[in-house]
Structures are given as structure tokens and as C-alpha cells.
Amino acid sequence: xxxxxxxxxxxxxxxxxxxxxxxxxxxxxxxxxxxxxxxxxxxxxxxxxxxxxxxxxxxxxxxxxxxxxxxxxxxxxxxxxxxxxxxxxxxxxxxxxxxxxxxxxxxxxxxxxxxxxxxxxxxxxxxxxxxxxxxxxxxxxxx
Numbered sequence: 001x002x003x004x005x006x007x008x009x010x011x012x013x014x015x016x017x018x019x020x021x022x023x024x025x026x027x028x029x030x031x032x033x034x035x036x037x038x039x040x041x042x043x044x045x046x047x048x049x050x051x052x053x054x055x056x057x058x059x060x061x062x063x064x065x066x067x068x069x070x071x072x073x074x075x076x077x078x079x080x081x082x083x084x085x086x087x088x089x090x091x092x093x094x095x096x097x098x099x100x101x102x103x104x105x106x107x108x109x110x111x112x113x114x115x116x117x118x119x120x121x122x123x124x125x126x127x128x129x130x131x132x133x134x135x136x137x138x139x140x141x142x143x
Contacts, residue, residue: 022059026068034067036074039081046072050085 025044026034036042045058045068052072055065075081 022056024059024061024064026060026064034064034071036071036078037080038071039075042068042072042075042081046081048085049087050082 025041029041031041034041045053045060047053052069055062058065058068060068072081076083
């Protein structure tokens, strides 16, 4: 007779144990109408990056979640709540080389043309001067 392998144990959510269901802040406050102007209440349903929290996180029912989503969208449109919060983090300095600190402000402006273009610039000025004298001579001839 062949040996049977034991059944696998379920991992994660399939174990049959579930935690206590979260109760919505709307239910606790006995709110009947979700008002888009009540930004303090709406901020409870928004993450720190201004995203809507999921139903399982906030504890809302389907109907409450739809009402909250609509109110948040209206409040964003009226500029009462931001569309996105910018979260900045400090970067660690990982460089170990001997470079100095960066200067504040814009980079320095060059004092003159790059090397190699000086001769071309002189030639251009000579051409312009020659053209001006040619035009002056032509005006004198016509007069």
C-alpha cells in the first residue's frame, strides 16, 4: 500500500484565524452624511502621502468607503485637501573622496570665450568691419 503525504498546512490568511474587525470612525462618530468640508474627519481616511486608505485599513463598509472617496475627491477639487504630499528623506553622505563641499547658488559664469574660439571671434569682427566699409563705399558711390 502506498504512503500518503500529509495535507499541507495553510499559511497566512487561510488559517481560519482572523483578527478583530476594525470599526469605522464614521460609525463611532455616528456620522450620517460625509461632508467634503470636514477636512479633519477626511484626513483620518487619507495616508501620509495623501492616498485613500483601503476599506480593510479604515474599517469602512462599502457604502461608507464610496461616500468617503467622493468627499475626498470633492475636497481635493476645492483645494481643501492636497492631491499629494511630498515626503522628503535625508540622504546619507556615502562619498569618501577628497572633494570639497558644494557651493550654494548657481555655478560660476565663464569670464571669456572658450579657448580656441578667440581666433574665430577676431576673424568675425574683421569680416563685420569689412562689410561696414563696403556698404559705406557703396553709399558714397551712389551719392
